[in-house]
Amino acid sequence: MNDILLMLPGPTTVAPRVLQAMNQAVVNHRSAIYGEILTETNELMSKTFQTQNDSYILTGSGTSAMEAALANTVNAGEKVLNIVGGKFGERFMKIGQAHGIDTQELAVKWGTAVDPKTIAETLDENEDIKAITVIHNETSTGVAAPIEEIGKVMKNYDALYIVDTVSSLGGDYVDVDKFGIDVCVTGSQKCLAAPPGMAAITLSDDAWKQVEGVTSNCYYLDMKAYKKYVDKVPPQTPYTPSVSLTYAMHEALKIIEEEGLETRVARHHKAAEASVKAVKALGLELFADEKVSSATVTAVKMPEGITDDQFRGTTREKYGVELAGGQDHLKGNIFRIGHMGNIGYKQLAITFAAIGMTLKGLCVDVDPGAGVASITESYL
Amino acid sequence: MNDILLMLPGPTTVAPRVLQAMNQAVVNHRSAIYGEILTETNELMSKTFQTQNDSYILTGSGTSAMEAALANTVNAGEKVLNIVGGKFGERFMKIGQAHGIDTQELAVKWGTAVDPKTIAETLDENEDIKAITVIHNETSTGVAAPIEEIGKVMKNYDALYIVDTVSSLGGDYVDVDKFGIDVCVTGSQKCLAAPPGMAAITLSDDAWKQVEGVTSNCYYLDMKAYKKYVDKVPPQTPYTPSVSLTYAMHEALKIIEEEGLETRVARHHKAAEASVKAVKALGLELFADEKVSSATVTAVKMPEGITDDQFRGTTREKYGVELAGGQDHLKGNIFRIGHMGNIGYKQLAITFAAIGMTLKGLCVDVDPGAGVASITESYL
Numbered sequence: 016m017n018d019i020l021l022m023l024p025g026p027t028t029v030a031p032r033v034l035q036a037m038n039q040a041v042v043n044h045r046s047a048i049y050g051e052i053l054t055e056t057n058e059l060m061s062k063t064f065q066t067q068n069d070s071y072i073l074t075g076s077g078t079s080a081m082e083a084a085l086a087n088t089v090n091a092g093e094k095v096l097n098i099v100g101g102k103f104g105e106r107f108m109k110i111g112q113a114h115g116i117d118t119q120e121l122a123v124k125w126g127t128a129v130d131p132k133t134i135a136e137t138l139d140e141n142e143d144i145k146a147i148t149v150i151h152n153e154t155s156t157g158v159a160a161p162i163e164e165i166g167k168v169m170k171n172y173d174a175l176y177i178v179d180t181v182s183s184l185g186g187d188y189v190d191v192d193k194f195g196i197d198v199c200v201t202g203s204q205k206c207l208a209a210p211p212g213m214a215a216i217t218l219s220d221d222a223w224k225q226v227e228g229v230t231s232n233c234y235y236l237d238m239k240a241y242k243k244y245v246d247k248v249p250p251q252t253p254y255t256p257s258v259s260l261t262y263a264m265h266e267a268l269k270i271i272e273e274e275g276l277e278t279r280v281a282r283h284h285k286a287a288e289a290s291v292k293a294v295k296a297l298g299l300e301l302f303a304d305e306k307v308s309s310a311t312v313t314a315v316k317m318p319e320g321i322t323d324d325q326f327r328g329t330t331r332e333k334y335g336v337e338l339a340g341g342q343d344h345l346k347g348n349i350f351r352i353g354h355m356g357n358i359g360y361k362q363l364a365i366t367f368a369a370i371g372m373t374l375k376g377l378c379v380d381v382d383p384g385a386g387v388a389s390i391t392e393s394y395l
Numbered sequence: 396m397n398d399i400l401l402m403l404p405g406p407t408t409v410a411p412r413v414l415q416a417m418n419q420a421v422v423n424h425r426s427a428i429y430g431e432i433l434t435e436t437n438e439l440m441s442k443t444f445q446t447q448n449d450s451y452i453l454t455g456s457g458t459s460a461m462e463a464a465l466a467n468t469v470n471a472g473e474k475v476l477n478i479v480g481g482k483f484g485e486r487f488m489k490i491g492q493a494h495g496i497d498t499q500e501l502a503v504k505w506g507t508a509v510d511p512k513t514i515a516e517t518l519d520e521n522e523d524i525k526a527i528t529v530i531h532n533e534t535s536t537g538v539a540a541p542i543e544e545i546g547k548v549m550k551n552y553d554a555l556y557i558v559d560t561v562s563s564l565g566g567d568y569v570d571v572d573k574f575g576i577d578v579c580v581t582g583s584q585k586c587l588a589a590p591p592g593m594a595a596i597t598l599s600d601d602a603w604k605q606v607e608g609v610t611s612n613c614y615y616l617d618m619k620a621y622k623k624y625v626d627k628v629p630p631q632t633p634y635t636p637s638v639s640l641t642y643a644m645h646e647a648l649k650i651i652e653e654e655g656l657e658t659r660v661a662r663h664h665k666a667a668e669a670s671v672k673a674v675k676a677l678g679l680e681l682f683a684d685e686k687v688s689s690a691t692v693t694a695v696k697m698p699e700g701i702t703d704d705q706f707r708g709t710t711r712e713k714y715g716v717e718l719a720g721g722q723d724h725l726k727g728n729i730f731r732i733g734h735m736g737n738i739g740y741k742q743l744a745i746t747f748a749a750i751g752m753t754l755k756g757l758c759v760d761v762d763p764g765a766g767v768a769s770i771t772e773s774y775l
Contacts, residue, residue, distance in 0.1 A: 026421045026638060028420070029420070038418060041401070043399075074591075076454060078615055082615050113614040115612065204635060211454075211638050212592060212635070212636065212638070212640055232493050232494050234462045234493040234494075235455060235462050237493070257591055257637065259590040259640070337423055337426070
């Protein structure tokens, strides 16, 4: 079980140091000891988000933070513009609909990124839009949205700028304050390389002003409660948090601090560039437009005549490397290599060796060593 | 930090075996390996709930499961009767209100239990009540509600019977099918003695029928999605679960199976009886009506002239035993001893020794050894 190398767009391999942090005894979540760990973890989150605003960890998946972001800032009946170019963009649509929000879709062809100008045009035509949602890193297609450029556009509008960085924070450039992001959410099990089950959210002053006017129908995810409880002495969460996952998040964020956020992001970009080159060296084709290809996941078209079961089944069962498949209408048409978290040349060498051997074994006309050879060139 | 004995109504001390389970590498939550652990964990949950119905683990606190129970089974505008005799009864009111549900309160004096007859009378007068909510074990007051007797009453009505067993399952008698409970929820960090951060829910066929007709405004907690995803191959959760906490829950539930549910519940009842006797031996007074005193938490009136800080501060800082205080209007007026999970004479001996010494040190006229002496008599 431990021999499988996870090359997924989450969950990613968790360092032993982080796993071991969960071995600590569970403490009272309303005690000063927990209050200290919570405060430090929230502060480390703000540092990673690169914001002066407060951050809040939530016990739940990244989706719980997406729901918190939207349901706390927009009333039922109010208009939100969702940029949709993949499965996670669609998720914001569904969350909005569940909450009775007037969800507008700005559809982007899967595999390409939104043009910030289109957002400006849509906002010009719809002055009643209260917020826009953007998926920074659309893991379903391997595309990174230009969140810095969108941020520049958003400075001209009152609408809140909500960004999902679930699979990019810690692996790609996310500077919440500089980019003018109002609400930013992330998950534990992607580039932060902590175990799954925890999410985080940060809100700007403008966002909090909007929260005050919203009658949220969230109880577990009511951000007003999180704010109220973190201001108590000792600081706490409104409902019992996962104490063990807080230990793990704390440790994972300390590792990021030790590595340095900039170094870490550069390391992810390097892995993405090396992966793209290795994909090409194997004669395979990228799914995403290369200009907007993600720093943390590479989506590759499945070679013709090979099924997902054959390909990913072999990499997993025969070579011990777990890759991700396509989702929804991309199922069977693409495979995805997650290069998030604890990733360097070692993991990529194994992965591209496995891909090469698998393809050769499935009778694809390929030099099985071409991918891994390309990795050595990239990292020389 | 590890030297503090947690005698709280959650979180409770987690066995090393359970903590160590979290040391296993994180696996892909959409893989067959996780599917197997998820299925086994859900099945062990059903066994512990004593139901033939399916159970679902949720990544979140007990409150998230309370919200899932109510928001998935009742539409906005529909009527629910909440039995309220403490803080957690109130929570169901607030959850209902957040979802626009017509929440009716059946108020019960804090420290006493509801009379099932009153429920019948209220249901007779309000035929449009869609569900009732009952807190089995109201940890804020140390009272156990008569859920078996209420179940007998509920057989005469169509309203769903929703029961919160967050702090009783695994420590008190909960037989979901025999008691006719439609929706039952629990949390990981109480009598199940797993780390906090996970909850579980089970729903009857009648409950599922009602779920089908409900337009839930929950996304993260949408039970239809949980049902859909657990039926996939391999079985999975709709959103990324806490894989590490699933390992821990699985291990904790296996320990319960090994001990035997009946033996475990009897052990909790024994601890409760011994605690009540020891409280009296120290000349202290119970807060809850003794006839309905909880099997898992004992609420005690604070001796006059002593503050919560003095009392619980001393048991914690000087004697290494963490007790719970009163909540809301009971703050400073009571303290609470949780005897949940891994509890026997050892933990109670330490606890009552600490309480006796603390009282003596605070100049209360008491025999400091009377409580712990009473424990030895109970367990002889």
